[in-house]
Amino acid sequence: MRNFEYTRAASDEQAIAFHAQSPSSFLAGGTNLLDMMKIDIMRPERVVDVNKLPYKQIEVLNDGRVRIGALVSNTALARDPHIVKNYPVLSQALLSGASTQLRNKATTAGNVMQRVRCGYFRDGVSPCNKRDPGTGCSAIDGINRSVHAVLGTSEHCIASHPSDMCVAMAAIGAKVHVKGPKGERDIDFLDFHLLPGDTPWKEHALQQDELITHVVLDAPIAASKSAYLKLRDRASYQFALASCAAILSLDGGTIRDARLALGGVGTKPWRAKNAEAALIGQTPSDALFRQVAALAMQGAHPYKHNAYKIPLAQQAIVRNLGILSA
Amino acid sequence: MANQDRKDNPGTSATPIEALPSAAPTRRNFLKSLGMTGIAAASGKAWPQTMADGERASGTAPAQGSNEPLHTIRLAVNGKPRTLQVASNAVLLDVLRDQLQLTGTKKGCDQGQCGACTLHVNGVAINSCLSLAVMHDGDEITTIEGLEQNGELHPVQQAFWEHDAFQCGYCTPGQMMSAAAILKDPHIGSDDASVREAMSGNICRCGAYKNILAAIQSARGKTRGAA
Numbered sequence: 118m119r120n121f122e123y124t125r126a127a128s129d130e131q132a133i134a135f136h137a138q139s140p141s142s143f144l145a146g147g148t149n150l151l152d153m154m155k156i157d158i159m160r161p162e163r164v165v166d167v168n169k170l171p172y173k174q175i176e177v178l179n180d181g182r183v184r185i186g187a188l189v190s191n192t193a194l195a196r197d198p199h200i201v202k203n204y205p206v207l208s209q210a211l212l213s214g215a216s217t218q219l220r221n222k223a224t225t226a227g228n229v230m231q232r233v234r235c236g237y238f239r240d241g242v243s244p245c246n247k248r249d250p251g252t253g254c255s256a257i258d259g260i261n262r263s264v265h266a267v268l269g270t271s272e273h274c275i276a277s278h279p280s281d282m283c284v285a286m287a288a289i290g291a292k293v294h295v296k297g298p299k300g301e302r303d304i305d306f307l308d309f310h311l312l313p314g315d316t317p318w319k320e321h322a323l324q325q326d327e328l329i330t331h332v333v334l335d336a337p338i339a340a341s342k343s344a345y346l347k348l349r350d351r352a353s354y355q356f357a358l359a360s361c362a363a364i365l366s367l368d369g370g371t372i373r374d375a376r377l378a379l380g381g382v383g384t385k386p387w388r389a390k391n392a393e394a395a396l397i398g399q400t401p402s403d404a405l406f407r408q409v410a411a412l413a414m415q416g417a418h419p420y421k422h423n424a425y426k427i428p429l430a431q432q433a434i435v436r437n438l439g440i441l442s443a
Numbered sequence: 444m445a446n447q448d449r450k451d452n453p454g455t456s457a458t459p460i461e462a463l464p465s466a467a468p469t470r471r472n473f474l475k476s477l478g479m480t481g482i483a484a485a486s487g488k489a490w491p492q493t494m495a496d497g498e499r500a501s502g503t504a505p506a507q508g509s510n511e512p513l514h515t516i517r518l519a520v521n522g523k524p525r526t527l528q529v530a531s532n533a534v535l536l537d538v539l540r541d542q543l544q545l546t547g548t549k550k551g552c553d554q555g556q557c558g559a560c561t562l563h564v565n566g567v568a569i570n571s572c573l574s575l576a577v578m579h580d581g582d583e584i585t586t587i588e589g590l591e592q593n594g595e596l597h598p599v600q601q602a603f604w605e606h607d608a609f610q611c612g613y614c615t616p617g618q619m620m621s622a623a624a625i626l627k628d629p630h631i632g633s634d635d636a637s638v639r640e641a642m643s644g645n646i647c648r649c650g651a652y653k654n655i656l657a658a659i660q661s662a663r664g665k666t667r668g669a670a
Binding site: 118119120121122123125144146147148151152154155156164166168196215216217218219221222352353354 | 511514530531532534553554555558561567568569570573574575577578621624625630631639640641642643644645
């Protein structure tokens, strides 16, 4: 790993000021950043350690929303009794990601900020618009079976977003609360991650000098059930080929409210609002779920090795909704 | 085979390895000298210098030409207070191995994928290859060398021994550190599937998983809240 200037921030203001000075990265758990620094695809001149900042709390707000500190570990969030009870989809998504020891270290904001697992991005030499803007995308005509998307891709990048946690948050609805020199602001979770488009190196809506302090979850949908279903090459410790976060609220035999988000198939955590709309007011049935699943994958663009993801994601949706409405 | 391993394992010895003079005939020093002799015989005098440079570059000193200062950190490693000077880019795993000679913690993939480097920081299992040493100022670190208590093997160590839960042994320290943490965690189920899932961050390329699982299950209930 190249060397860098290390600073431990004692306050938000200090963290933000240090971060604004030179090519710099915030360091929380380090499970993604240090990995990328070791393989030399991220080369910050400054690393600002934010681990001493007071963002390790999970608070239930008066309006029912839940404010999660940026430094809450993936393990702590997954095990929190309020999250387990009210947002099972989030707890399940977190526990399906990475390994026990990585989840112990990885943080909420770090998970939101994690970068793609595309082999061409990570190899440090192949043309990659994310790593070296303007050099092209090696994955489009390369090996694109497992960690490449079919939704939200562009001719410049097709890497899928790797997070499970973010898929659950996209379904629940959330705000990313950030702090910068000009003050604080909320970014809607669905606007936080950017589609690659013509600028795949721009991955999120943060300004260079902004620090994530919290993620605030929407209040849970009343009388709802939720679940995360992840399909992958092996049963554990693997990124999703396709995954589905679903929240269903049933009123008698009718679907009153529904949320659906997909992982492994999109270039960002993928909320399928059109599919949700097709569920609301309907009676649960296998036929309905198949129709909704097809709708969710409408416009999907298969590449040479990942066309299977379109039916796979549909099956994940059908199965997850089936389990929730049983 | 297993007897040999146990005899040579510094973790089971009454004398902590860090207290031994560097010239003591440990397995590690023996292998090191063997390697150096072989290299010297093959390539002449240039090699030993290259080796020294290689070791320096492994993360315990600033990169060549760097003006970055060293940081002073205080750690409690296996209950013993330690004050160390580390570069910004020094990785916890490397500092423990190279500066403190605690070579029980293994470097496998060095990128958070294999779990060989698992140890406990303030009682929580983490991958030490993805941690900067400087991040851990003030932390309590337990490595495999610190898992035993009062000269007695930790129940997990004893169980791995009894169940022959390893072949080459390289992943074993990480497996045991994960296992010790999992057995203390009330959130992790006691059934085989839950244990396998919780242990999935520790890869064993010899494929000793069956015996590892048996060992962990047999150690359940025997842990004394240690480490």
